[in-house]
Amino acid sequence: MQQAVEERINEKEIVCVVCPNSCRLTVWEDKLGEVHVSGNKCPRGVVYGKSEYTHPVRMLITTMRVEGGVLPVIPVRSEKPIPKELLLKAIKVVNEHYCQAPVKMGQILLRDILGTGVNVIASRDLMQDENKKIAFSIYDEMSPEEIVQQTLVEDLFDKKQNLTFEEKEKLERIKKHLVERLSPHFNKM
Ligand code: SF4
Known part of the structure; x- marks a missing residue:
C-alpha cells in the first residue's frame, strides 16, 4: 500500500553555521506543529x-562611541546571540550610547540590552587619550565610515593570525587607503 505523502508546512532552507561543513538543512512543520529537520550530517544540525526555524537569534556586532579615548568609537558585541527581530533596534541603542575610556576587552558597556538579559561588551581594549586634541583633529577630518573602518581594521589586525588569505589582502588594501588618506595629518604631528 502506498504511504500518504507527508504535508510539509512552511518549509524553509537554512544553512547550518555550527561547524564549517555548512550543511543545507530543510526545516518544516507537520500538521501537528512538530518541527522536522533533514539534510543535517550530525545531531547538532537538528x-x-x-532553533533557527522557531526562534532565530544573531550576535550583535557594532560600534559604540567613546569619550576620552584614543579612538572615538570601539567595536562591541553581545555576550550571547539576541533575538533576530531585535537586532536593528539593539544596534541603534548601542550606537546612541557613549562609554568612557579606558575600556578593557570584555568589559560590560551596556547591561540587559532591550530587556533580553544579554549584556553588550567591548571587543578590544581602548586606552585613554593622552593627547586628545591631536587625535580628535585627525578624526574631525574623517568621514564617520572611515572612523568606523579604522577602528575595525585595528581590531582585525589584532587578530590577524585567524584571518584567511583573502581577508588579510582586503585588510591590507583598506589599511593602505587609510594610511594614504591620513598621512598628511600624521606628518603634521
Ligand atoms: S549539521 Fe552538523 S555537520 Fe552539518 S554543519 Fe551543522 S554541525 Fe556541522
Missing part, C-alpha cells in the same frame, strides 16, 4: 535547525 538543534540548530529547529
Whole structure:
C-alpha cells in the first residue's frame, strides 16, 4: 500500500553555521506543529535547525562611541546571540550610547540590552587619550565610515593570525587607503 505523502508546512532552507561543513538543512512543520529537520550530517544540525526555524537569534556586532579615548568609537558585541527581530533596534541603542575610556576587552558597556538579559561588551581594549586634541583633529577630518573602518581594521589586525588569505589582502588594501588618506595629518604631528 502506498504511504500518504507527508504535508510539509512552511518549509524553509537554512544553512547550518555550527561547524564549517555548512550543511543545507530543510526545516518544516507537520500538521501537528512538530518541527522536522533533514539534510543535517550530525545531531547538532537538528538543534540548530529547529532553533533557527522557531526562534532565530544573531550576535550583535557594532560600534559604540567613546569619550576620552584614543579612538572615538570601539567595536562591541553581545555576550550571547539576541533575538533576530531585535537586532536593528539593539544596534541603534548601542550606537546612541557613549562609554568612557579606558575600556578593557570584555568589559560590560551596556547591561540587559532591550530587556533580553544579554549584556553588550567591548571587543578590544581602548586606552585613554593622552593627547586628545591631536587625535580628535585627525578624526574631525574623517568621514564617520572611515572612523568606523579604522577602528575595525585595528581590531582585525589584532587578530590577524585567524584571518584567511583573502581577508588579510582586503585588510591590507583598506589599511593602505587609510594610511594614504591620513598621512598628511600624521606628518603634521
Ligand atoms: S549539521 Fe552538523 S555537520 Fe552539518 S554543519 Fe551543522 S554541525 Fe556541522
